[in-house]
Amino acid sequence: MRLFQASFNYLDFGVDKKQHPRRRPDGTVREYVVSSYQMAAKDGKYYLICNYNKYDDVSNYRIDRIANMQILDEPAKPFSSLQGSQGAPLDLAKYVQEHVYMYSSATSRVRFRIVKRMAGDVIDEFELGVRFENETDDYVTVSARVNERAAQQFAKIFAPDVLILEPKRLAEKIREEAAKTIAAYEAIAQQ
Numbered sequence: 001m002r003l004f005q006a007s008f009n010y011l012d013f014g015v016d017k018k019q020h021p022r023r024r025p026d027g028t029v030r031e032y033v034v035s036s037y038q039m040a041a042k043d044g045k046y047y048l049i050c051n052y053n054k055y056d057d058v059s060n061y062r063i064d065r066i067a068n069m070q071i072l073d074e075p076a077k078p079f080s081s082l083q084g085s086q087g088a089p090l091d092l093a094k095y096v097q098e099h100v101y102m103y104s105s106a107t108s109r110v111r112f113r114i115v116k117r118m119a120g121d122v123i124d125e126f127e128l129g130v131r132f133e134n135e136t137d138d139y140v141t142v143s144a145r146v147n148e149r150a151a152q153q154f155a156k157i158f159a160p161d162v163l164i165l166e167p168k169r170l171a172e173k174i175r176e177e178a179a180k181t182i183a184a185y186e187a188i189a190q191q
Helices: 092-098 116-129 148-158 168-189
Strands: 004-013 019-021 032-042 045-052 059-062 066-075 107-115 131-133 139-147 162-166
Touching: 032 059, 032 092, 107 116, 107 148, 116 139, 116 148, 139 148, 148 162, 148 168, 162 168
Parallel strands: none
Antiparallel strands: 004 019, 004 032, 004 066, 032 045, 045 059, 107 139, 107 162, 131 139
């Protein structure tokens, strides 16, 4: 099967509860040109797994937010040439497992410290590919190969019961975001 490139506009909701095309800083409608590989369903939403041609990584776009799509007479970049593909073709089952929330970002080995009662939630989100280690009476360390933004979102939703240990840069990013959140709530409380 020969894969082609496509162009489209991508829509976001405004405060008027209507969809509007994404725009560039100068106000013109942004056109996306992508190499498309596969569609996938996740949590009742459908996604186009593709490569936004300006970059060499994988992107996911919600199908219900794509407008004015046109198939182009240009072949798609091979998936195996993209960052994070390890030179292999797209393995859809593995990709969906690693991209729990269908965010586009790097997949890496992430280590969490969780309260033990969260073990089932971790398996629900990241499936049976996780590894549990360093168990104490209250906590266990989890190691999983997952999308970093999905790991970040999971840790934020279940904080403080879930804390990212590694990679250190991801743990630091979440700590910085938590500090900004606390500062924002303190500012509201002082109003």
